[in-house]
Amino acid sequence: MKKQTVKKHDNLINTEQEQIRKIATKNNNIEKINFLKTELEIAANQIQMQDAELETATNRIQVQDAEMEKSAKLSAIGLLSSQIAHDLRSPLAIIESALWLLRQNSLTEEQDDKLQVIGRAVNKMKSEIDRTLSFVRNTPLEIQTCLISNIIQSTLSNINLPKSIKVKTINCDVMIVCDPKKLEIVFTNLFNNAADAMSKSGDLIIEVIEDQNSNIIKVQNSGPTIPKDVLSKLFVPLFTTKQNGTGLGLSSCRNIITQHAGTITASSEPTVFTIEIPKNLASIVEKA
Amino acid sequence: MEKQNILLVDDDADLLKVMSEVITTLGYGAILASNGQEAVLQFEKHIPNLVFMDVKMPILDGFDAFFRIRSKFPNANIIMMTGFADHARWKEVKSACAIYLLEKPWPTEFLSELIRRHVTTKVSC
Known part of the structure; x- marks a missing residue:
C-alpha cells in the first residue's frame, strides 16, 4: 500500500x-x-x-x-x-x-x-x-611663350572675316604659355562662330585680363542672344545649330583648352566666350 | 655638276606624276616607286640624294621600307609623307633619323625649300 x-x-x-x-x-x-x-x-x-x-x-x-x-x-x-x-x-x-x-x-x-x-x-x-x-x-602640346596679340593676328590673317565686322582688341599684348597652333584653332572657331552669329555686321571684342595665376581671354560678339537650352549644349560633341555644322568646333575648342589645364565657358547677353589658361602650364605639363 | 636625284614613293599614280613634274621643274631628277618594296629596289639601284616616302602603301609600308633602306644605307636622306600622321610610328623613324614628316598637302614653295636644305646634306645616325 x-x-x-x-x-x-x-x-x-x-x-x-x-x-x-x-x-x-x-x-x-x-x-x-x-x-x-x-x-x-x-x-x-x-x-x-x-x-x-x-x-x-x-x-x-x-x-x-x-x-x-x-x-x-x-x-x-x-x-x-x-x-x-x-x-x-x-x-x-x-x-x-x-x-x-x-x-x-x-x-x-x-x-x-x-x-x-x-x-x-x-x-x-x-x-x-x-x-x-x-x-x-589628341597630339601632345608644343608649348611656347608668345604674345596673345600675335596669335590673334595670325588667326585673323588666315580667316576672311567680312569687312563689316569690326574687330577690337583690348590689352592683348600679354605673354602666354601655350601651344600657339592649337590656340589658333580655338580662336579660328570662336571668330568664325562670331562672324556667323552676327551674319553681316557687328563688333568682335577680344579682351585679355591677367589674373595672379592665369590669363583670361574674353571673346565677345554683338550677335543675337543664345537661347538657354542651346547655351547648355554648346560644348557637347555633335551638337550644332548650323545647317552645315559638324558639331565638332566648340567641343574641339574645349578639348584643346582642357589639354592646356584650363577652362572655356560661354555666357549670353552679351555673348562672351571666356578662356582661362593657368600661367604655370609648363610645370603642369612637365608633371603629367 | 651631276643632277641630284630624288626618289618619290607613293601608291597614288597621279601624285607621283605631278610630284615628279614639280621636281624636274625645280631642276632635279625624279625616280619613281609605287610601294615600299619597289622603293628599296630603286634605292639600291640609283642611290638617290633624297627620298620622299609615303607612309601608307600596299605590299610594304613606308615605315618598314624606311628601316630596310636605313639598315643598308645608314646615310640615306629620307623624308616621310603622310595624309594622317601616326605619331607613335613617326617617333620610331624619327629616332632613326628620318628628316621630316611632311603632311599632305604641302605648298610647293615649302617642298622646294625642304629639298634645297636636305638634298646635299648627309644624315649620320
Whole structure:
C-alpha cells in the first residue's frame, strides 16, 4: 500500500517536471521566435537597403551605358573622319601640285582668275580637314611663350572675316604659355562662330585680363542672344545649330583648352566666350 | 655638276606624276616607286640624294621600307609623307633619323625649300 502511494507520488512529480520542462521549452521557443523575428526584421531592412543600392547601381549602369554608346559613336566618327582625312589629303596634294605646275606657264587673266578660285577652294578644304582632325587626334602640346596679340593676328590673317565686322582688341599684348597652333584653332572657331552669329555686321571684342595665376581671354560678339537650352549644349560633341555644322568646333575648342589645364565657358547677353589658361602650364605639363 | 636625284614613293599614280613634274621643274631628277618594296629596289639601284616616302602603301609600308633602306644605307636622306600622321610610328623613324614628316598637302614653295636644305646634306645616325 505504501509502495503504491510512493509510486503515485513519483508519477505526480514526473508529470509536474514534465510540465515544467514543457513550459520551459515553450518559453525558450518564444524567446527563439522573438530573436528570429528581430533577425528577420534586420534582414528585411538590409534587403530594402540593398534594393535601393541596386536601383542606384542600375541607374548608374544605364547612365554609363548611354555614355559608352556616345563615346562609341564618337570614336566611330573619329575613325571614319581620320580615314576620310587621309584619303582626301592625297588628292589635295595632287591638285595643289598641279596648280603650281600650271602657274609656271604664262597665263591669261581669265585662266589666272580661275586658278585662284581653285586655290582658295583647296585652302577651304584643307582648313575643314584640319578642324575635323584637331577634334579627332589628341597630339601632345608644343608649348611656347608668345604674345596673345600675335596669335590673334595670325588667326585673323588666315580667316576672311567680312569687312563689316569690326574687330577690337583690348590689352592683348600679354605673354602666354601655350601651344600657339592649337590656340589658333580655338580662336579660328570662336571668330568664325562670331562672324556667323552676327551674319553681316557687328563688333568682335577680344579682351585679355591677367589674373595672379592665369590669363583670361574674353571673346565677345554683338550677335543675337543664345537661347538657354542651346547655351547648355554648346560644348557637347555633335551638337550644332548650323545647317552645315559638324558639331565638332566648340567641343574641339574645349578639348584643346582642357589639354592646356584650363577652362572655356560661354555666357549670353552679351555673348562672351571666356578662356582661362593657368600661367604655370609648363610645370603642369612637365608633371603629367 | 651631276643632277641630284630624288626618289618619290607613293601608291597614288597621279601624285607621283605631278610630284615628279614639280621636281624636274625645280631642276632635279625624279625616280619613281609605287610601294615600299619597289622603293628599296630603286634605292639600291640609283642611290638617290633624297627620298620622299609615303607612309601608307600596299605590299610594304613606308615605315618598314624606311628601316630596310636605313639598315643598308645608314646615310640615306629620307623624308616621310603622310595624309594622317601616326605619331607613335613617326617617333620610331624619327629616332632613326628620318628628316621630316611632311603632311599632305604641302605648298610647293615649302617642298622646294625642304629639298634645297636636305638634298646635299648627309644624315649620320
